[in-house]
Amino acid sequence: MVLCPLAIAVNGSPQEPAPQKFNDIDTTDARLKTLVIESKSAKEKLDRKAYENYVNGIIAEQAQDYQSASQFYNSALQKYPESFEIRLSLAEVYYRMQKFQDVLRTLGPIKPENVEVYSLRAVCCRSLGNNEEAKKAYLRVIASDSLNQPALTFLSSEYRRLNQLDSLVWTYEQLVKLAGDNYRLWGELGQLQIQQGRFELAKQSFRASLEISRGRENLLSFIGLAESYRRLNQPDSASIIYQEAVLLDPNNSYLNRELASYYSELDSLALALQYAEKLTRLEPNNISALRYLALMYIRADSVFQAEEILKQLINAGDNEPGNFFYLGRIAIMKQDYESAREYLTVLTQLSETSVDGWLDLGFVYRMQNDSTKSLNVYKSGLQFVKIKEDSVRLMFAIGSTLERTNKIQEASDTFERILKLDPGHSQSLNYLGYMLADRGERLDYAYELIKKALELSPENAAFIDSYGWVMYRQGKFDSAITYLGKAAEKESDPTIFDHLGDAYKAMGKMDDARTWWQKALELQPTNDSIREKLNE
Numbered sequence: 001m002v003l004c005p006l007a008i009a010v011n012g013s014p015q016e017p018a019p020q021k022f023n024d025i026d027t028t029d030a031r032l033k034t035l036v037i038e039s040k041s042a043k044e045k046l047d048r049k050a051y052e053n054y055v056n057g058i059i060a061e062q063a064q065d066y067q068s069a070s071q072f073y074n075s076a077l078q079k080y081p082e083s084f085e086i087r088l089s090l091a092e093v094y095y096r097m098q099k100f101q102d103v104l105r106t107l108g109p110i111k112p113e114n115v116e117v118y119s120l121r122a123v124c125c126r127s128l129g130n131n132e133e134a135k136k137a138y139l140r141v142i143a144s145d146s147l148n149q150p151a152l153t154f155l156s157s158e159y160r161r162l163n164q165l166d167s168l169v170w171t172y173e174q175l176v177k178l179a180g181d182n183y184r185l186w187g188e189l190g191q192l193q194i195q196q197g198r199f200e201l202a203k204q205s206f207r208a209s210l211e212i213s214r215g216r217e218n219l220l221s222f223i224g225l226a227e228s229y230r231r232l233n234q235p236d237s238a239s240i241i242y243q244e245a246v247l248l249d250p251n252n253s254y255l256n257r258e259l260a261s262y263y264s265e266l267d268s269l270a271l272a273l274q275y276a277e278k279l280t281r282l283e284p285n286n287i288s289a290l291r292y293l294a295l296m297y298i299r300a301d302s303v304f305q306a307e308e309i310l311k312q313l314i315n316a317g318d319n320e321p322g323n324f325f326y327l328g329r330i331a332i333m334k335q336d337y338e339s340a341r342e343y344l345t346v347l348t349q350l351s352e353t354s355v356d357g358w359l360d361l362g363f364v365y366r367m368q369n370d371s372t373k374s375l376n377v378y379k380s381g382l383q384f385v386k387i388k389e390d391s392v393r394l395m396f397a398i399g400s401t402l403e404r405t406n407k408i409q410e411a412s413d414t415f416e417r418i419l420k421l422d423p424g425h426s427q428s429l430n431y432l433g434y435m436l437a438d439r440g441e442r443l444d445y446a447y448e449l450i451k452k453a454l455e456l457s458p459e460n461a462a463f464i465d466s467y468g469w470v471m472y473r474q475g476k477f478d479s480a481i482t483y484l485g486k487a488a489e490k491e492s493d494p495t496i497f498d499h500l501g502d503a504y505k506a507m508g509k510m511d512d513a514r515t516w517w518q519k520a521l522e523l524q525p526t527n528d529s530i531r532e533k534l535n536e
Contacts, residue, residue: 050079054086061093069093084110091120100124115144122154131158147178165195176208183212187221194227203228216248223258235266253282257289260296269300287318294326303330321351328360332367340364348381355381355390362397371405392422399428403435411435429453430463437470446470461491469499477506488516494524501533 057072073090080086087110094102103124110117122137135158138151145151152171159168172189179185190205206225209218222245229238242262245255256279263271276293283289290309297306307330310323324347331340344361351357358381365374378398385391399414415432418425433449436442450466457463468483484500487493497520504513514534521530 047079050076050083050086053079054089057089057093061089066093066097070097082111084112088117088120095120095124098127100127104128113140115141115148118144119148119150122151126154131161134158142174147174149175149178152178165192168192169196176205180208181212183209183218183221186212187218187224190221190224190228194224194231197231199228199231203232219245219249219252219255222248223255226258226262230262230265238262251282253279253286253289256282257292260292264296264299269296272296273300287313287316287320291318291320291322298326298330303333306330319350321347321354321357324350325354325357325360328357328364332360332364335367337364337367341368348377352384353386353390355385355387355393357381358385358394359397362401366401371401375401388421392418392425392428395421396425396428396431400431403431408435408439424456426453426456426460426463429456430460430466433470434466437466437473440473443470443474447474459490461487461493461496464490465493465496465499468503472499472503472506477503481507492519492523494520494527494530497523498527498530501530505533 053072053076057069057076060066060069060072070090070093073086073093076086077083077090087106091103091106091110094100094106101124104121107117107121118137118140122134122141125131125134125137135155138148138154141148141151142155152174156168156171156175159165159171169189169192172185172192176182176185176189186205186209190202190209193199193202193205203225206221206228209221210225212218213221222241226238226241226245229235229241242255242259245252246259249255256275260272260275260279263269263275273293273296276289276296279289280286280293290313294306294309294313297303297309307327310327310330313320313323314327324343328340328343328347331337331343341361341364344357344364347354347357348361358377362374362377362381365371365377375398378394378401382391382394382398385394395414395418399411399418402408402411402414412432412435415428415435418428419432422428429449430453433446433453436446437450447470450463450470454460454463454467464483465487468480468485468487471477471483472480480503481500484496484503487496488500497516501513501516501520504510504516517530517533521527521534524530
């Protein structure tokens with residue numbers, strides 16, 4: 001049906017714009033037919049005035065006179081407020097006018113709500129910055145049209161922003177159904193599936209990406225596929241993919257970093273160093289790459305090269321705590337305790353919560369025979385560390401230092417405090433039990449402590465030795481020899497051998513006793529106590 005502008009009302013109301021005659025405009029519009037059908041379905045007589053204003057609105061909209069169109073549609077809607085077509089047309093005009101609040105207000109009572117309505121509501125909510133309502137609307141769109149690309153595109157960005165990984169993966173799974181020839185989408189889906197730990201699915205996604213594009217532009221899918229093989233414990237397949245990638249782009253920094261990590265993971269340190277060194281040549285000013293190379297040198301026992309790099313980093317102003325930590329460790333290895341103390345002191349200032357820094361610094365003072373400073377360092381660290389396990393490590397260091405300096409009661413109290421915090425701390429159970437047994441104090445309690453430690457770590461040679469030793473103190477010499485013998489089989493230690501010799505002596509087996517004391521003295525030739533036993 002062709003509608004002539006003459007059908008427009010001649011006398012408009014004061015609220016309506018003056019009727020206009022638009023020449024050369026096609027007034028055929030499916031919406032008019034829909035409006036008539038809509039009216040018949042509602043079994044209502046279509047108001048002539050509503051119809052005329054609606055026609056005028058369509059004509060004005062076609063002429064891009066959206067202000068007039070909105071006024072005509074509003075007038076039509078007043079006459080026919082239940083009309084879906086009139087309300088939707090008005091909302092769409094408001095959208096073209098960027099009156100997003102008016103769009104949402106107009107759509108408020110609309111029935112029925114379909115994909116078109118939800119989509120319009122969603123884009124307005126987005127424009128107003130209300131992403132939560134936009135997400136709700138787009139989810140309604142997806143409920144009716146699961147492959148609606150604008151909805152999926154928005155939802156993917158929103159789920160990424162909200163870090164909702166499972167939902168984000170779902171949107172990508174739908175997007176690749178829409179654009180299955182897009183290698184980037186497949187690659188991004190694979191990366192997300194790796195984050196989920198779904199490595200087999202990730203492998204399939206990367207393969208799909210590489211089937212579409214196996215060139216340099218798709219290097220990330222090569223790396224992703226190799227990583228999938230790594231996670232699936234298929235190193236041979238990972239190596240093949242990595243080598244194919246290297247042929248495509250041998251000087252890609254990211255790829256060389258991945259290869260260094262991969263071969264380090266395989267303990268192929270020579271290859272790991274090869275790629276780590278190449279990375280520093282590609283990016284000579286990359287501090288992270290230099291630090292990584294230093295760590296590779298440390299793992300390969302090339303501490304002098306590592307030391308040189310770490311000092312270079314510090315001289316360049318890089319105060320990363322790890323630089324001082326590793327330089328401190330290297331200095332300890334070299335028995336350069338003065339340098340170690342300097343590096344580790346800086347470390348504890350830069351990273352007060354680093355428990356290893358406090359423990360290493362305390363150890364350095366111990367090596368310098370300064371137990372007082374060693375204790376003070378451990379106690380200072382205890383004020384800063386936040387994690388219970390770290391506090392326990394420092395408290396254990398305090399307890400063992402107190403015991404070595406013969407502050408037995410303080411040491412005992414410290415180990416008891418540890419066991420209140422962590423009743424299953426096997427080292428403290430053993431240390432306290434052995435300390436009591438060695439002094440012949442509270443032997444039943446010492447036995448229970450060591451027994452519990454051994455239950456927690458049944459293959460620990462030191463714990464087995466303690467168990468045999470507390471039995472020796474209890475006069476259970478046969479059992480003592482059994483357990484001390486097991487400990488001696490596991491570890492060549494002068495203390496264990498000495499204990500075993502004492503147990504054989506208690507049984508009157510002096511030849512066996514001398515055999516084990518002799519073995520202990522060979523391992524510890526300056527031990528005068530053992531020498532005296534042999535000279536008896």
